[in-house]
Amino acid sequence: MRVKSRLIIFESFNGRDISDNPLAIYKQLIQVDPTIQGSCYFSVKPSEYSRLSQQFPNIQLIKRFTPGWVKYMARADFWIMNSRMPKWWQKNRQTTYIQTWHGTPLKKLGVDIQHVEIPGSTTAKYHEGFVAEAARWDYLIAPNQYSETIFKSAFKFNNHFLEIGYPRNDTLYNDNNHHYIAQVKQALFGYQPKTVMMYAPTWRDDDFQQQGQYKFTLPFNLAEFFQTVSKGTVLIIRPHYLVKDKIDITGFEDRVKIFADEDINELYLITDLLITDYSSVMFDYANLKRPMLFFPYDLAHYRDELRGFYFDYRQENLPGPVVTTSSEFMSALKNYRQANGFPDYQSNLHDFNQKFCAWENGQAAQKICQLILQGGKK
Template sequence: MPVKKETVLFESFNGKDVSDNPLAIYKQLLSDDPGARNRCYFSVKPSEYRKLSELYPDIQFVKRFTPGWVKYIARADFWVMNSRMPKWWKKNSQTTFIQTWHGTPLKKLGVDIANVEIPGSTTAEYHQEFVDEAARWDYLIAPNQYSHDIFKSAFKYAGRFLDIGYPRNDVLYSENTPEKIATIKQKLFGFQPKQVVMYAPTWRDDSFSEKGQYKFNLPFDLNEFFKRVSPDTMLVIRPHYLVKDRIDISGYEDRVRIFADVDINQLYLITDLLITDYSSVMFDFANLERPMLFYPYDLIHYRDQLRGFYFDYNQDNLPGPMAQSTDEFYQDLKDYTDHGSFTDFSTNLEAFNRKFCSWENGQASEKVSQLILQGGKRNE
């Protein structure tokens, strides 16, 4: 079947949301060519269709894996997605697949994972799925040279790279102003907190009680946390969507917010201190050159047994202090509160930014938009 020229099908996180790199590219495409709105579609899970249609009334949605979806996915000129497509769906040979991916990797990916701890999948099956999927990509976006090299190896990718930075991070340059930040705070909190600390832990593959039932335990005490930060501090918790309803903040509802569905770039912009562990949020947040605190309380298990890392994860290489016990964590919090930054890590932060953010300049979305408008691979 011939493709319908200039039609674009977008998808974020297997249709669970409208976000990340695909949304940034969609917005830029419509800015560059308002008429593209009638040729662009977002593929979403049927269970999310009503909610997303209400949130984004101007976007055209198609329900994933329905008969109506087939006529769009089969004949789209471009696919723009940030995760894998099911192996059973065969891509039209005339369709250009732009894979944006969704993060700079610290943890092992694809065939580099020696032991996969995912219910219902063997390690060999998982590896082969990645290789087969990557073979379908016509373009793969890389945010930095480090990621470019890893993607090539972990996905066994032999296609074309777009070495341009992540489109989703463009707003960290265009909207990093006091006025924009105040607007976001007002929308999310209803007031203007003087300080925002965000805790954004990584997803743990083995954190489940049974298949499909995941768990989450906050690795620090909220009472102790608030003893060590200024009284005008709000704590934002950014969990994985599978555990967002399993976090107990009883008694602290006025000082803690759980934002699992808010655009994380909006959270970055209002965050004064990021607390994380092994999450790729560290690489995106580094664009803002603000303080980070690392709390890898299960480092030995995670690094050596669960996923493995691509680089030496230690205090010498990180852009902020690393606490491995609650005592160290609380002390680092106090140090931040006393000084407003981690002065001993300013050099680390600068080096980290050079390595992982050097390709980021706020123009990635524009480059992908122009690629689409110029017909992609047909005009190379």
């Protein structure tokens, strides 16, 4: 079948959401050329269709894996996605597939993972699926040289890289101002908290009770946390969507907010201190050049047994203190409060930004739009 010119299908996280790089590209595209909106669609899971229809009333949605979806996918001029498509769905040879991916890798990816711990899959099957999928990508976005080198290895990708940074991060350059930040705080909290800290841990593949049922353990005591930080501090917890209902914040509902579905870039913009472990959020947040605190409480297990890292986590000169116990964590928070940051890590933060944010400048989505409007020509 011939593709239909300017028919564009977007998809975020296998249709679970409308977010991340595909949404940033969509917004920029209809801003540049409003006439194209009528032929742009987001592919979403049927189970999420009602929720996303209400959340994004001006975006056209199609239900994933339905007869209508097949008609649009088969004739699309472009696919713009941040995760993999099922192997059984074939791509029209005339369709241009732009893979945006969704993070700078610290943890091993694709065929670089020696032992896959995903329920219902094997290591060989996982590797085979990744290589077959990456062969279909016409373009792959690389946020930095470090990522491009890893993507070549992990995905066995041999087509065209777009060395432009991530479109989702454009807002960290274009909207990083007091007025916009105040608007976001008001919308999320209903007031202007003095200090916002965000705990955004990584997804732990093996922390499940049984297939499809995962756990979440907060590695610090909330009462002790709020005794240590300054008054007026609000804590945002940004969990994986599979565990967002497993977090106990009883007694702290007024000072702890669980934001699993909100736009993480807006959360970055209002956050004064990011607390994480091995999550790729560290690379995106580094664009803002703000303090970070690393709490890898299960470092040995995660590094050596579960996923493995691309660089030595403890020797990489991370842009903030690294703590592995609750007492060390509280001590670091006390230091942050007293010094209003981590001044001893400013040099590390600068170097980290130069390495991982070098291709970011707030214009990534605009460059993708130019590629689309030129018909996908290199």
